[in-house]
Amino acid sequence: MDEIDQRILRELMENARLSHQELSDRVGLSPSPCARRIKKLEADGILSGYYARVDEAKMGFGFTVFISVRLDKQIDSQLEQFERSVRNLSEVVDCWLMTGSFDYLLRVAVSDLSEFEVFLTGRLTKIPGVASIESSIPIRRVKDQRSRLA
Numbered sequence: 001m002d003e004i005d006q007r008i009l010r011e012l013m014e015n016a017r018l019s020h021q022e023l024s025d026r027v028g029l030s031p032s033p034c035a036r037r038i039k040k041l042e043a044d045g046i047l048s049g050y051y052a053r054v055d056e057a058k059m060g061f062g063f064t065v066f067i068s069v070r071l072d073k074q075i076d077s078q079l080e081q082f083e084r085s086v087r088n089l090s091e092v093v094d095c096w097l098m099t100g101s102f103d104y105l106l107r108v109a110v111s112d113l114s115e116f117e118v119f120l121t122g123r124l125t126k127i128p129g130v131a132s133i134e135s136s137i138p139i140r141r142v143k144d145q146r147s148r149l150a
Contacts, residue, residue, distance in 0.1 A: 001046070004029065006149055008037055009047070013146050016050040056093075061109040065116055065135050067124070068102035072131040079103075085127045091119045102134070 007027040011018060018026070024034035041047040056062060071078055079097070086095050086106065094107035110116045116135075124133065 005037060005041060005046075008034065008041065009147075009149055012038075012047070012050075013149075056109045060111050063110050063112050063116060063137075065108045065110070065137055067106040067108055067120075068098075068134040068136075069104040069106065069124075069130060070101070070132040071103045071129045073129060074103060078129045082127060082129060089119075089123060091115075091123075 004027055008023065011023055011026050020031045020035050020038075023038075024031045027034060029037070038047065056064070069082075071082060082104065083095070083097075086092050086104075091108045091110050092106050093109050094105075096105045097103065098105050108116065108119065110119055120133070120135070124130065
């Protein structure tokens with residue numbers, strides 16, 4: 001991957017709706033070679049999709065909480081059951097299997113503290129195998145970069 005590919009990726013990360021003409025103008029290529037590079041980046045799996053970024057706060061989900069979850073057993077069946085359960089919780093927007101003292105890190109988006117309480121006490125703690133939970137409320141996002149390029 002060369003510098004032109006890097007510029008293509010940067011531009012698409014900023015605005016995936018650019019036309020081939022606009023993109024090629026921005027990266028200094030004619031449209032045909034630019035389109036070929038995009039197809040190659042897609043075929044190689046480097047460009048893995050395009051999506052619309054939604055402002056959670058404007059959708060009414062401006063209260064974010066990070067939750068660390070520890071399971072009582074770290075066996076395959078328990079991990080699979082927890083992951084299945086989490087996939088069905090609309091409040092959970094990110095879930096990571098972790099190393100360290102907790103098994104999972106969740107990012108939850110809700111409307112406010114009251115909705116978080118209902119989610120926590122009524123849904124998350126009811127998942128079989130959940131042994132402990134630690135919540136952290138972020139004050140502000142310092143950096144928001146979708147992917148690392150270099």
